[in-house]
Amino acid sequence: MDWQALTLTLRLASITSFVLLAIAVPLAALLVLGRSRWLALLEAIATLPLVLPPTVLGFFLLVLLGPRTAVGRGITALLGHPLAFSFSGLVVGSIIYSLPFAVQPLVAGFGAVDTTLVDAARLLGAGPARVVLTLLVPLAKRSLLAAGTLTFLHTVGEFGVVLMLGGDIPGATRTLSILLYNQVENFDYAAASQTAAILLTLSVTALAAIYIGSRPRGGRRA
Amino acid sequence: MLEFALQARRGHFYLQADGRFTSDWTIVFGPSGAGKSTFLRLLAGLDQPDQGSVAFNGTTWTDTTRSIHRKPGHRGVALVSQQPALFPHMNVAANVEYGLAGLDRRQRTSRVNEMLALVEAIGLADRRPRDLSGGEAQRVALARALAISPHLLLLDEPFSALDGKGSDALLSRLQSWLGERRIQTVLVTHDATDAYASGAEVALLQEGTIAAIGSAEAVLSSERERILDRLRPV
Numbered sequence: 001m002d003w004q005a006l007t008l009t010l011r012l013a014s015i016t017s018f019v020l021l022a023i024a025v026p027l028a029a030l031l032v033l034g035r036s037r038w039l040a041l042l043e044a045i046a047t048l049p050l051v052l053p054p055t056v057l058g059f060f061l062l063v064l065l066g067p068r069t070a071v072g073r074g075i076t077a078l079l080g081h082p083l084a085f086s087f088s089g090l091v092v093g094s095i096i097y098s099l100p101f102a103v104q105p106l107v108a109g110f111g112a113v114d115t116t117l118v119d120a121a122r123l124l125g126a127g128p129a130r131v132v133l134t135l136l137v138p139l140a141k142r143s144l145l146a147a148g149t150l151t152f153l154h155t156v157g158e159f160g161v162v163l164m165l166g167g168d169i170p171g172a173t174r175t176l177s178i179l180l181y182n183q184v185e186n187f188d189y190a191a192a193s194q195t196a197a198i199l200l201t202l203s204v205t206a207l208a209a210i211y212i213g214s215r216p217r218g219g220r221r222a
Numbered sequence: 223m224l225e226f227a228l229q230a231r232r233g234h235f236y237l238q239a240d241g242r243f244t245s246d247w248t249i250v251f252g253p254s255g256a257g258k259s260t261f262l263r264l265l266a267g268l269d270q271p272d273q274g275s276v277a278f279n280g281t282t283w284t285d286t287t288r289s290i291h292r293k294p295g296h297r298g299v300a301l302v303s304q305q306p307a308l309f310p311h312m313n314v315a316a317n318v319e320y321g322l323a324g325l326d327r328r329q330r331t332s333r334v335n336e337m338l339a340l341v342e343a344i345g346l347a348d349r350r351p352r353d354l355s356g357g358e359a360q361r362v363a364l365a366r367a368l369a370i371s372p373h374l375l376l377l378d379e380p381f382s383a384l385d386g387k388g389s390d391a392l393l394s395r396l397q398s399w400l401g402e403r404r405i406q407t408v409l410v411t412h413d414a415t416d417a418y419a420s421g422a423e424v425a426l427l428q429e430g431t432i433a434a435i436g437s438a439e440a441v442l443s444s445e446r447e448r449i450l451d452r453l454r455p456v
Binding site: 114116117119120121122123124125126127130134135138139 | 266268293294295296299300301303305307309310311320321323363366367370
């Protein structure tokens with residue numbers, strides 16, 4: 001059992017979920033409450049990682065964060081090391097890769113809140129931040145749970161972006177998915193089965209948490 | 223004084239309403255689909271007109287030619303609709319307190335109690351909206367709207383869930399409370415008896431246009447005849 005890979009994966013998924021929710025809540029609120037036509041373009045961009053092959057996304061990020069671009073050189077100058085092939089780089093890549101998994105449930109949850117409640121709050125002087133924090137978030141808390149869990153799971157299972165952007169550095173970028181790939185490549189099926197079982201258990205537990213949290217008391221037909 | 227010149231298209235419906243409400247109480251009478259709710263939303267600033275302006279006591283709230291659109295919460299306007307729209311995750315007291323963020327705790331509590339007493343809902347303070355009847359919810363929505371001390375109160379058939387006696391008693395209490403504070407009120411209704419009972423200025427809204435403004439007797443004479451005809455024994 002590679003505890004280092006397990007803790008690194010859980011740390012990556014936790015940080016990504018936390019940061020992504022902080023980004024996705026205002027972004028989803030903007031998409032639901034905003035009226036500009038440009039928001040359709042913003043929503044398309046936020047959904048793009050869902051359809052883009054992970055290796056393509058990983059390649060773009062690798063180039064963008066590398067020494068060939070001004071962005072990459074700027075980040076290297078700022079941090080003292082390049083983001084590519086580092087844990088911080090994986091966090092950035094995971095945030096972009098999992099963005100739609102956080103934004104989409106929140107857009108659906110916020111969009112389901114009765115618009116007359118939002119109108120009432122606006123008439124009572126609430127600005128956008130207060131509307132989000134006092135109405136949308138508490139009334140769509142199941143969507144918040146779904147967004148957090150899906151982001152966590154998606155990050156735990158990501159492979160293509162991690163491989164392209166982070167490579168396979170023990171303690172820095174070797175996650176459970178990379179470990180599983182290595183074990184299969186080395187024909188170590190016993191260890192691979194153990195790693196796959198851990199990934200499966202994490203997924204089932206987290207999904208069960210979503211469904212328990214979103215199930216109405218008394219069942220769906222209550 | 224409320225002045226407006228509004229043009230707005232909503233699907234196949236077109237609203238073109240020009241006029242000036244000078245009385246403390248104005249009843250906007252119109253049949254279903256005449257554009258009453260759209261009209262109130264434009265006055266409140268919840269929607270923007272395609273073209274036009276709204277001014278209250280000399281202050282411009284909306285003017286499309288000058289790209290002015292003051293936000294609903296910055297107009298000092300309250301709107302109470304048929305649908306109470308109470309925040310379901312807060313109790314009644316928290317709902318009424320929602321618009322009082324600028325006051326200290328003691329002032330907020332005092333204002334909440336005053337408003338709940340006005341609408342005879344003091345005993346409901348700890349209840350959740352799901353535990354209220356339709357009439358109770360409408361009274362709480364009214365208390366919440368009045369708590370912010372608006373300069374203009376817009377009422378969109380807000381007592382539809384109350385029985386006749388309850389509605390009349392609340393309306394009478396409300397009129398005297400608003401009169402003392404000189405709060406201008408616009409009430410929309412499709413019930414002509416509301417217009418006659420209050421003795422207020424009446425505006426007739428038909429197919430998205432203000433067709434007439436004046437006394438109930440002058441504006442609603444044809445509606446009065448229609449009602450009387452129905453009451454005459456055959």
